[in-house]
Amino acid sequence: xxxxxxxxxxxxxxxxxxxDGAYVNLGIGFPEMVAKFQPPGRQAIFHTENGILNFGxxxxxxxxxxxxxxxxxxxxxxxxxxxxFHHADSFAMVRGGHLDVAILGAYQVAETGDLANxxxxxxxxxxxxxxxxxxxxxxxxxxxxxHVTKDGKPKLLDRxxxxxxxxxxxxxxxxxxxxxxxxxxxxxxxxxxxxxxFDALQALTGAALHVSGNVAxxxxxxL
Amino acid sequence: xxxxxxxLAEAVxxxxxxxxxxxxxxxxxxAPIELIHALIDRYRTTGHPAGLxxxxxxxxxxxxxxxxxxxxxxxxxxxxxxPRSADPVVFTELYLAGKxxxxxxxxxxxxxxxxxxxxxxxxxxxxxxxxxxLAIGKPxxxxxxxxxxxxRWLKADVALVKAETADTHGNLTxxxxxxxxxxxxxxxxxxxxxxxxxxxxxxxxxxxxVITPGIFVHSVVLVADPAQEExxxxxxxxxxxxxxx
Numbered sequence: 442x443x444x445x446x447x448x449x450x451x452x453x454x455x456x457x458x459x460x461d462g463a464y465v466n467l468g469i470g471f472p473e474m475v476a477k478f479q480p481p482g483r484q485a486i487f488h489t490e491n492g493i494l495n496f497g498x499x500x501x502x503x504x505x506x507x508x509x510x511x512x513x514x515x516x517x518x519x520x521x522x523x524x525x526f527h528h529a530d531s532f533a534m535v536r537g538g539h540l541d542v543a544i545l546g547a548y549q550v551a552e553t554g555d556l557a558n559x560x561x562x563x564x565x566x567x568x569x570x571x572x573x574x575x576x577x578x579x580x581x582x583x584x585x586x587x588h589v590t591k592d593g594k595p596k597l598l599d600r601x602x603x604x605x606x607x608x609x610x611x612x613x614x615x616x617x618x619x620x621x622x623x624x625x626x627x628x629x630x631x632x633x634x635x636x637x638x639f640d641a642l643q644a645l646t647g648a649a650l651h652v653s654g655n656v657a658x659x660x661x662x663x664l
Numbered sequence: 665x666x667x668x669x670x671x672l673a674e675a676v677x678x679x680x681x682x683x684x685x686x687x688x689x690x691x692x693x694x695a696p697i698e699l700i701h702a703l704i705d706r707y708r709t710t711g712h713p714a715g716l717x718x719x720x721x722x723x724x725x726x727x728x729x730x731x732x733x734x735x736x737x738x739x740x741x742x743x744x745x746x747p748r749s750a751d752p753v754v755f756t757e758l759y760l761a762g763k764x765x766x767x768x769x770x771x772x773x774x775x776x777x778x779x780x781x782x783x784x785x786x787x788x789x790x791x792x793x794x795x796x797x798l799a800i801g802k803p804x805x806x807x808x809x810x811x812x813x814x815x816r817w818l819k820a821d822v823a824l825v826k827a828e829t830a831d832t833h834g835n836l837t838x839x840x841x842x843x844x845x846x847x848x849x850x851x852x853x854x855x856x857x858x859x860x861x862x863x864x865x866x867x868x869x870x871x872x873x874v875i876t877p878g879i880f881v882h883s884v885v886l887v888a889d890p891a892q893e894e895x896x897x898x899x900x901x902x903x904x905x906x907x908x909x
Binding site: 489490491492493506507508509510514525526527528529531532535536555560565566567568569570571572573574577578604605606607608 | 690691692693694723746747748749755759760766768769770771772773774775776779790791792793794795797798838839840841843844845846847848875892895
């Protein structure tokens with residue numbers, strides 16, 4: 442048994458909860474991996490903020506069309522049924538409640554559902570992009586993240602200390618150790634790695650963990 | 665009616681010092697490189713226009729297009745959502761030295777502020793940014809139990825936009841995801857100046873296929889084989905070296 446899930450395994454677990462035909466926005470970077478792990482027989486339609494629905498994987502190197510990119514400015518391809526639209530329509534899809542799921546990265550998540558994922562503080566050039574828009578409007582806003590920071594500090598907290606992206610917006614968190622829902626201002630533990638005790642998980646979490654019903658074993662294939 | 669302008673130099677001739685200029689594009693897709701370079705050419709010859717406020721999603725890359733406009737010293741203030749990219753060295757250095765002003769706007773709010781200006785809506789409420797540092801000082805109101813931030817329209821004197829096909833009436837189509845901010849910026853600017861890869865007579869674009877109706881467009885100039893910003897940057901193109909030879 443591994444000590445914790447790899448990024449690919451966290452992405453795999455998040456992908457299992459995406460229904461066939463769901464409209465999905467994946468945040469730039471780590472969340473983009475979720476697209477690779479859709480279960481057989483299911484096909485989500487991916488949205489990118491710069492104006493494409495139903496884009497596909499990157500083209501082979503040398504075959505890029507640089508007018509056909511995603512929000513991370515990487516070259517993509519189109520799937521049958523794709524559509525282009527301008528930026529105001531794109532964010533109408535985001536804020537207007539039309540996306541089924543947004544899956545985002547996080548620096549910190551609070552038990553209130555507050556998310557911090559755009560700024561680590563006042564140093565350097567600030568940049569926000571679509572982060573603050575994406576946390577509002579999707580029917581489900583999920584976060585995928587390491588359970589603790591590189592130096593072992595909790596990322597799941599009672600209150601975020603970094604600048605907020607949005608207030609009370611996250612409903613589910615997939616970490617390297619567990620799956621948790623946020624309900625009524627509390628983290629509800631749904632799944633955890635079988636080798637990890639509740640107390641050990643609590644010690645790595647900066648907010649109280651609650652149990653409501655069964656806590657399942659978090660099983661993910663080797664990837 | 666013919667909105668065609670014979671040259672890039674004439675297309676950008678009327679842009680004044682201190683103007684607010686919207687520039688289409690998201691990263692390299694849709695960046696009107698030739699219009700921007702024509703504007704820099706004019707500044708290097710005449711010293712005008714200077715002190716511009718530029719609206720774009722990003723802050724430019726490398727030493728071409730928007731980055732070159734900033735590097736030339738023509739930009740006083742940038743209004744954008746994401747001034748960090750692969751190679752934003754020009755903006756980064758000026759910003760950290762306190763030599764250029766930045767108004768950071770969430771991307772969807774930026775789009776909607778531009779759309780609202782074109783639609784004659786002076787302000788609107790959005791959930792985006794509520795409770796964050798980017799909403800400080802803005803009015804907040806509760807609708808149906810949820811809090812929203814008031815944001816204002818964003819108008820411009822000029823928009824510089826890259827289209828695929830234009831007709832002589834200014835009706836436009838775009839190429840792939842290069843559309844992005846183009847239709848919004850055309851409507852939000854007092855003067856929308858468009859470079860198009862193809863200009864056709866009125867009737868040359870199927871009305872069903874028009875993306876930006878010509879009423880929002882004031883000038884069209886032909887750039888038959890336009891440069892693509894990402895392609896230029898991948899071969900390390902530099903406006904200043906190429907112009908000076």
